[in-house]
Amino acid sequence: MTLHFNGAVAPLFDVESRLDAFVASRDFDRPTLVVDVDRVAAQFRALRLGLGRADIHYAVKANPAPEIIARLVHLGSHFDAASRGEIELCLEQGARPDQISFGNTIKRPSDIAFAYRAGIRHFAVDSDEELEKIAEHAPGASVYVRLLVEDGGADWPLSRKFGCDGEMAIRLLEEAARLGLVAEGLSFHVGSQTRKAEMWIAGLDAVARVWATAQARGLGLTLLNIGGGFPAFYDEDIEAPTAYAARVMELIAERFGDVPRIMAEPGRGMVAEAGVIVADVVLASRKSRDDNNRWVYLSIGRFSGLAETEGEAIRYRIETSRDGDPVGPCVIAGPSCDSADVLYERQPVNLPLTLKSGDRVLIRNTGAYTSTYSSVGFNGFPPLDVVVI
Numbered sequence: 001m002t003l004h005f006n007g008a009v010a011p012l013f014d015v016e017s018r019l020d021a022f023v024a025s026r027d028f029d030r031p032t033l034v035v036d037v038d039r040v041a042a043q044f045r046a047l048r049l050g051l052g053r054a055d056i057h058y059a060v061k062a063n064p065a066p067e068i069i070a071r072l073v074h075l076g077s078h079f080d081a082a083s084r085g086e087i088e089l090c091l092e093q094g095a096r097p098d099q100i101s102f103g104n105t106i107k108r109p110s111d112i113a114f115a116y117r118a119g120i121r122h123f124a125v126d127s128d129e130e131l132e133k134i135a136e137h138a139p140g141a142s143v144y145v146r147l148l149v150e151d152g153g154a155d156w157p158l159s160r161k162f163g164c165d166g167e168m169a170i171r172l173l174e175e176a177a178r179l180g181l182v183a184e185g186l187s188f189h190v191g192s193q194t195r196k197a198e199m200w201i202a203g204l205d206a207v208a209r210v211w212a213t214a215q216a217r218g219l220g221l222t223l224l225n226i227g228g229g230f231p232a233f234y235d236e237d238i239e240a241p242t243a244y245a246a247r248v249m250e251l252i253a254e255r256f257g258d259v260p261r262i263m264a265e266p267g268r269g270m271v272a273e274a275g276v277i278v279a280d281v282v283l284a285s286r287k288s289r290d291d292n293n294r295w296v297y298l299s300i301g302r303f304s305g306l307a308e309t310e311g312e313a314i315r316y317r318i319e320t321s322r323d324g325d326p327v328g329p330c331v332i333a334g335p336s337c338d339s340a341d342v343l344y345e346r347q348p349v350n351l352p353l354t355l356k357s358g359d360r361v362l363i364r365n366t367g368a369y370t371s372t373y374s375s376v377g378f379n380g381f382p383p384l385d386v387v388v389i
Ligand SMILES: *Cc1c(COP(=O)(O)O)cnc(C)c1O
Pocket: 059, 061, 062, 080, 103, 104, 189, 191, 192, 193, 227, 228, 229, 230, 265, 266, 267, 268, 269
């Protein structure tokens, strides 16, 4: 369990015992995410060590707990915000406007105007209309154009929703300059949970070709924004954060030379391993006498924080209070009256056959993309509670 860590950060063992000590000492009346903010700080340091001169802009959507933002401000992190709400949160927690970039390519004009008034000057675009909105509501600001890159094998790909092709990106940069904006550079995202640094190669090659063309046309780009994608440990081995980040920076140096400014936007990789969800079993049953699988219904499901189980893309490690007892294959489902609320069925999970209603379960490394995905009260179930220690 410590193999994905290096000497720069506390071993997971200590973190688990700190989280575990807290969890063991308390009762929870609803599913609760417990986050160790010291662990986030350790991960920030580990990534910073590997990323070297690149600026870290934490992707706020991964976990917007104010205590996390405040600690990252203290450590000198920058922030990638996607909305007025995320910008306000960062400012409230002490971030300066020049530490915040507005990285969503789909922005309300009123949010652009708000950001500009607040002093934010870096905006992402991938379309003509967005460029016009920025020219109107954030005159003279800097823009970076997001490229569409092929998914290189990420477990949670971001696919075709964001970005434009290389030719259009160059045209948008030229147009930005005509509109009085600063055409700053290019951005991309390799896809979330990209488990190996080598999976970045195809994406980086494609971006480097566009970068070279833009520079040959005299655009004088100064910023390369490499987005997120830094992995967390779920059920498959990953590289240690520092080594992973250092390898990505090496791949960049080989392709881009000395770009004046590099930005990275880790979300998942910064916070996932710092959190554990405490929930319980609501029901364990079989569908027939000779059913091979047990069905284990938890107090948390697809609509109360575990959205990334869609397609069984992210497979969380589940621990129970009966670990050590004989196990058998279990389908895992949430508590709501919606048939989509099944977490793992195609590939069942081996859990103790003694598991029954009321037993506590811990869902490990759930600090990213859980609290933000929790619905406000589907079927009357309360949203995922968050406790930061
Ligand atoms: C969500 C997001 C990120 C974070 O991605 P991870 O894979 O969680 O690191 C980074 N940049 C942008 C623009 C995003 O939307």
